[in-house]
Amino acid sequence: MKVALALLFGAASCAYAAVAPRADNPFADHVIEAGDIKLTFLPYGATLKNLYVKDRWGQTRDIAVGYDDPELYVADTTHTPRFNTQIGRYADRLAYASFTLDGVTYNTTVNGHSKVDPNINVTFHGGIGFDYRNFTVLSHTKKSITMHYFSPDGESGFPGDVNFYVSHTVREPATWEVKMWADFSKRTPFMPTTHLYLQLNAYNASEPSIMNHTLFINSTSYQASDINFFSTAEIVPIPKGAAEDWTTPKQLWEGYFVDQCGVNCTGYDTYFPYLAHTPKQTDTSVWSDASGIRMDISTDQIGTALYTCGELTSGTCPRKAAHGGGYYDQGSCIFFEQQSYVNAINLQGELPDDTIFGPTKPYSSVSTYKFSTV
Numbered sequence: 001m002k003v004a005l006a007l008l009f010g011a012a013s014c015a016y017a018a019v020a021p022r023a024d025n026p027f028a029d030h031v032i033e034a035g036d037i038k039l040t041f042l043p044y045g046a047t048l049k050n051l052y053v054k055d056r057w058g059q060t061r062d063i064a065v066g067y068d069d070p071e072l073y074v075a076d077t078t079h080t081p082r083f084n085t086q087i088g089r090y091a092d093r094l095a096y097a098s099f100t101l102d103g104v105t106y107n108t109t110v111n112g113h114s115k116v117d118p119n120i121n122v123t124f125h126g127g128i129g130f131d132y133r134n135f136t137v138l139s140h141t142k143k144s145i146t147m148h149y150f151s152p153d154g155e156s157g158f159p160g161d162v163n164f165y166v167s168h169t170v171r172e173p174a175t176w177e178v179k180m181w182a183d184f185s186k187r188t189p190f191m192p193t194t195h196l197y198l199q200l201n202a203y204n205a206s207e208p209s210i211m212n213h214t215l216f217i218n219s220t221s222y223q224a225s226d227i228n229f230f231s232t233a234e235i236v237p238i239p240k241g242a243a244e245d246w247t248t249p250k251q252l253w254e255g256y257f258v259d260q261c262g263v264n265c266t267g268y269d270t271y272f273p274y275l276a277h278t279p280k281q282t283d284t285s286v287w288s289d290a291s292g293i294r295m296d297i298s299t300d301q302i303g304t305a306l307y308t309c310g311e312l313t314s315g316t317c318p319r320k321a322a323h324g325g326g327y328y329d330q331g332s333c334i335f336f337e338q339q340s341y342v343n344a345i346n347l348q349g350e351l352p353d354d355t356i357f358g359p360t361k362p363y364s365s366v367s368t369y370k371f372s373t374v
Ligand SMILES: *[C@@H]1O[C@H](CO)[C@@H](O)[C@H](O)[C@H]1NC(C)=O
Pocket: 096, 097, 098, 105, 106, 107
């Protein structure tokens, strides 16, 4: 494994030397494209800024929620929407902003609180995580970009040095592949992910809202959470035909009116373990009958988080000009994260994965997002 990682890294370095000059501006657009797909990234947070695909009329649309002004990605470190950023070291809510590993309790950076008790702390997305860091561009070709971030021992309270790499590659037909890998100096919890916020109609005012997006998730269960909205080890079976059952594709409104995002929130902020997770089969699909844009996700990760932007505060996040200006509204986007169980490090021994990596256990993952039209 170590050798394979070193080889990948070596190949990436060669491509860099041969192709592109080192871009030091973390807010400069870094474009990759192949046929009908074009993505732009910022080294700041390894952020996906634009995701251009073709609709059913062959017109190009940017379906990524985000900002035209790259400086707007630099937000305060409380829990604000981190649109399409690279998440690390640890995705989602880490209960009580702490964990115990090998008998030592670690307190991680507090950047949120329980949904019901402001005295109970949470670490969201690794505290001051990878999404707030300037990545180094190691290689950048027409179709691929590889970025690196070195996270030192103790950063945001997590043990061990982490060398983290993310590589984005596009190929025809309209396929985007994300590979992540990392090595570690000590045993440490690790769960990076791509924080994908989309709207498949690109906020075209003449088309129906996200409620008419059709969704398929190959999962028959979800991970429960407690009163604080901390994920537990309880995996709840979903009866066939229940609101949360997405094994038969249906429009979002048909299963939306549930309390799956904590108190006073309608919609989802929910982790669904997949029935299988081989990169060979489609685990999640979403499409819009309005724009005709369809996305199919395949991953080697255990499941997906589904979030329907129920906590996005309307009137605070300015839309891209291509999205009609104004502000992004609550419940106007759909979100996916390919990863392991939420809060898994605090559920060691209770779930079939503990997200612990280390010097003899490097991290790697691959997820593929395929676009087409219906
Ligand atoms: C550290 O975490 C422990 C366990 O959750 C908690 O009891 C303690 O209050 C935390 N300390 C600080 C300073 O946050």
